[in-house]
Amino acid sequence: MTVKAFISMPPRPQGKSYEPFQFEMSIYRFWEENGCFEASDESAPGQKAYSIMIPPPNVTGVLHMGHALTNTIQDILIRWHRMKGENTLWLPGTDHAGIATQMVVEKQIAKEGKGPTGKPLTRHDLGRDEFLKRIWKWKEENGTQITEQLKRLGSSLDWKRERFTMDEGLSHSVREVFVRLYEDGLIYRGERIINWCPRCQTALSDLEVIPTDRKGNLWHIAYVIVDEAGDRVKNPDGSDASVVIATTRPETLLGDSAIAVHPEDERYAPLKGKFAVVPLVGRKIPLIQDEYVDREFGSGALKVTPAHDFNDSELGKRHNLEIIQVMGKDGTLTEAAGPYNWLKYVAPQGKMSEAREKILVDLTEQGALVNIEDHTNRVGLCQRCDAVAEPMISKQWFVKIETLAKPAIEAVETGRIEFVPKIWEKTYFEWMRNIRDWCISRQLWWGHQIPAWYCDQGHVTVSRTAPEKCNECSSVKLEQDEDVLDTWFSSALWPFSTLGWPEKTKALETFYPNSVMETGFDIIFFWVARMIMMGMHFMGDVPFKKVFLHAMVRDEKGEKMSKTRGNVIDPLNVIGEQGADPLRFCLAAMAGQGRDIKLSMDRVEGYHAFANKLWNAVKFFHMHFEEQDAEGTPRLPIPDPEKGAGHWLMQRDYELIPQNQWILSQLQDVVVSVNAALEKFEVNEAARILHDFVWHEFCDWYIELIKLPIMEDGPIRIQVIYTYRHVLEGILRLLHPFMPYVTEELWQTLPWKKPVTTTAREKAGLAPIQTLMLQAYPTALQQFKSLEAERTIGTIKVMVEALRNFRGENNISARLGFLVRYTTQSPASDAFIRMHDEIICHLAKLSEIRKIEPHEMDPNEIEAVIPISSPPIELRIALKGLVNVEEESKRVVKEIDRLNADISFIDAKLSKESFIAKAPQTLVSQEKGRRFDLIKKRTELEAQIQRLSKLKD
């Protein structure tokens, strides 16, 4: 087998600073061309498989912040697992998005010309086949936009496995599922009340209707009461009896088939068995009694319109009422509306419909309209077009959900599927336990056409392929159902249809169940629940083991970003300005569980600065590693540590200088906590730990700590270079899932890179490749843990910080080095300073630090005294010519104030007997020890104040 070499990255000189646009695109190409994203259908022996299916974005989609967040989180998980050596699959794809896509193309053709009636062209003018061709064409031309944008973000998706919900394979899965569910009696066709969008002209599922508060009116309308024979019923006072009902939709009265009152409502007791007359149409309808009616609302009487209201429909069934369909599918009233036929019942927001207006005028004329109130009520809006969706009786296909829901509920109850954060399980159960049948047919053309055929006798034949004759009567005059399936029907199959189901593929065996489903909580019902139901039913196993639900990205005001609101922050603009890595890191850092993300550009900029910081830390390495003398020869050649710098260091960890031991020790803690955080999906915690380590430990302290030793000639320099190199490797690997581009770019510049491979590469006969993205994710090396070095560097930090505080508070120029003398009675402390005097001087910018014995001290010299408790040392700085006594007094007073506050706080605690008695003993003695140190420090500072004040006199 010939082994193909990898396509190497074009060499690039390292720029002065972090400029992401210089390299992001070419790095992505480098990864993709070399097949770095590809998973293997079969894992190697002993190798774990890890898989995530992308929540397929709409083909019509444009990358928004929600996509950016979800894909960043998924990419972090995927890259982390891939680096852990697992056979990792992240499968890309897009969703055909029925209504959305159809609408886009309909708008397009409407602009193109006029139809035969002179109106803009519609899909009906083109015909089904032609229209579908147009959509496919649109899809070929525009459907890659979103995937290109995902690439820009750095998403390491296995593009060779990209799927589309209407591609051949997935369409095959859809038909298979439909037919099997039909055969199992879990899909049926029936006439039921559904939501209808008069603008989209299709049925909608319950979920696709958004309940929205709208200001409107409550119209009170009087219905005359008659008896069986049609004669008017009189009140006791002799007047005509009537019932007043309140409605928000007066036009529906045309379809009334009863008036309902509460059975125990005494006001209406005399009217039992009587009838009401619907105004305008004069229909006689029964007065019924039902406990559903709320006596407190309005007059306590309710008009019942079974054809156009979900509750009324239930009432209608219970009381066997007539169903009168007065609202047509086209947005106008039907023949059943009599004289009002053809009037429009749809209206733009804020306006009254033609039908309603006419009916109100007529009601007023007849004197039936007795009162009008302002009233805010909730109307259902079509999720796609915002039109008011009307409940309507219609013949549609439904999925019988109860049977499917049961195992899906159990899967979560038993913990076979775990929601993260767990809080969402409650939401899931709540919905699943009250779930209603799912209306899956849509009166659209773009989608999976329902595999049901009708013969001229009206028989139904459901089949995987076009049948030749009717199953029942063998008629050959067959026509396929014109409707298509709800887009979510095909999405529900995504975890297995994408892997080749119903074929028993190797990929399916390897990657089902998926490891994680990462998505937004807003589609738990639309998608997550349905995937679980379908997965349990068809695969007999959960579709995924974990559901990780991320927060919602909102704008700076905390409002939901949406196209209609026009408050969308375009991630591509952010990437263009700041780079993909800063955006990713920001989203990761803000993805705390249980809180919405208000995106702040300031923070993205902050992470840009972070990337730049990292960039410069690598630049510093190169500067020293490649240092040359005047003739251009390397200052000191550093040999390649054949088995890696880490191995080299491990061999002689006991002889490393404390700076090196310290940073290696700290790195182990970071490795442990980052892995632990990722395990718990706490990407924000992992990001925080890495940011703080890189900036505040590695850059702020380590680099400063080794600036002197790295200049030395000889073994110390080599050991520093190796340590630096090793820690840099660790940082870049740890950070890679979060900031893939900059870490790869920087890693490529480093010496001693080792090529690596994957199962997929091996099987494809590809050579190992030099890339950071496939290097092993760091695991802790306990041997590098050194508490002693941590103590040493910790002590140095304390002293340096005290001296810096002295300098800062006294406004001593950073360039002015001064002499510090110290006194101590502890030989160990003395030795400590002698050992680390160079570092201390360098970090605190001192000219010198030297011991002074008490008898050598000049009693007339005015000194600042800085007491350090551990090690027990007093640092002394001659003030003359350095600082003004008043300034220093102020600093010391401030310090004493702080100490006093601390001491009284501790005293308050220690003086309480209950504390001594009940608090843990370790805490009590710890507090006592602290008090002792603080008092000692204070005594010294007070003496200092005494001396300073004497001087002022």
Next chain:
RNA sequence: UGGCGCGUAGCUCAGUGGGAGAGCACUACCUUGACACGGUAGGGGUCGUAGGUUCAAUCCCUAUCGCGCCAACCA
């Protein structure tokens, strides 16, 4: 109506039953040989309010206010 979440520095957000943290912004000093996209020092919060549990509460419990989300059959 029910369920849930949030309320911590000017802003955006971490966090914890034992003296409140970061980034940005702010003040002062520093263009120091990685980095001014930087460094050092500093200012700034009674952790929404009121009770309770506890030796100890920003954290746990209860109530309350404010904001937001979700699910609902009040026409």
